[in-house]
Amino acid sequence: MALFQVSGLKSYAELREQILPARQTHLFDRTNHYNFGTKTQEFAVPLGVDPSGFLGTCSRDGGVSIDLNHGTTTLAFKFRHGVIVAVDSRASAGRYLASNDVNKVIEINPYLLGTMSGSAADCQYWERLLAKECRLYRLRSNHRISVAAASKLLCNMMLGYRGMGLSMGSMICGWDKEGPGLYYVDDRGTRLSGRMFSTGCGSSYAYGVVDSGYREDMAVEEAYELGRRGIAHATHRDAYSGGAVNSEYTLVYIHQPTTPVPRCLRHFSLVQTGVSTIGRVAGTFQD
Structure with missing residues (x-):
């Protein structure tokens, strides 16, 4: 003062x-508003604007209709040796194919990742903001934030804007002193912890494949193949999640730093970033 x-x-x-x-x-x-400024934590929404009321008027019968169509498939599951994350690379805006080369895995820090599902703008903004808050936490406390705390922070951000038109379903995946961690957070402020999650319009196809072959004691090679097969089936059957023949998807293996990278992952162009091994795979679907 x-x-x-x-x-x-x-x-x-x-x-x-x-x-x-x-x-x-x-x-x-x-x-609990947020932006990238340093003076006030306020989101860039003009004061006096009611986003939920505005979206309600746009969806009424007889008026202007805004149909926010999205399409994607993201998949992640925990097992004994770490976390496998698999996502497609297609960005669609309704019937329009915007891009076939989108990286839907956002690196929050070298041991923590987030996935994109819903609006690309919302996912990128809030997960980049989460990355900033995680860096500030590391500087203030002199130790890195846990996967559970990072997911709780993102959940609190979403609770402040519930019902305001955000579209986001993200999985926060990482490794901390408790071992591998996997949490699901969406735009309604829902936060769930589990061993397996899939989001997007192709999630039902991915669940059908992964449920049939998932085991807690899988080897790394088995987990990699299961994730690859799950996302490949989803991109093959779902029109909004990738091509029907040649699909491109991203596979991520999150593991303890002392764990060696398995041979099956060395066949692809990989980038080693701390405890996360990221590889882009272009493959042909086969039943």
Whole structure:
């Protein structure tokens, strides 16, 4: 407060009272807003705008309709030696194929990854913001954040914007002192911990394959092949998740730093980033 008085700057609460009427300020007192600035943690939504109400008017009968169509398939599962993550690489906007070469695995830090499902803009923004918060946590506490805490932080961000039109279903995957971790977080603030998750419109196809072959005590080679087969079947059957013949997908193996990379992963162009081995695979689907 003394620094504010010396510099002559006004606090955020005072500025907000000048913009909004006194009877409406409580409606926008959202302290868990986020942006990339360093002074105030506020999301870039103009004060006074009601996103949920705006989206409601756009979806009414007889008015302008905004149909937010998305399509993707992401898959992740834990086993004894780590976490396998498999995603497709197609970005679609309804019936329009925007790109066939999208990396849907976002590196939060060298031992923590997030997947993209839903709106690409929402997933990229919030997971990059999560990466910033994880770096700040490391600097403040002098130790890295756990997978559970990182997923809880993303969940709290989503709770502040529930019902405001966000579209995101992300899996936070990583390795910490507790071992491999896998959490699912969506735009409604849902946070689930489990051994296997699949998101996107092709998830039902991926679940059918992975459920039939999943075991906790799988070898790394078996887990890699199971993830590859699950995402390949999904991209083959789902129109929004990849081509029907030549599909391109990303496989990630998250493991302890002392674990050697298996030979089956060395056949592809891999990038070693801490405890995450990332490889892009172009393959042909075979039943």
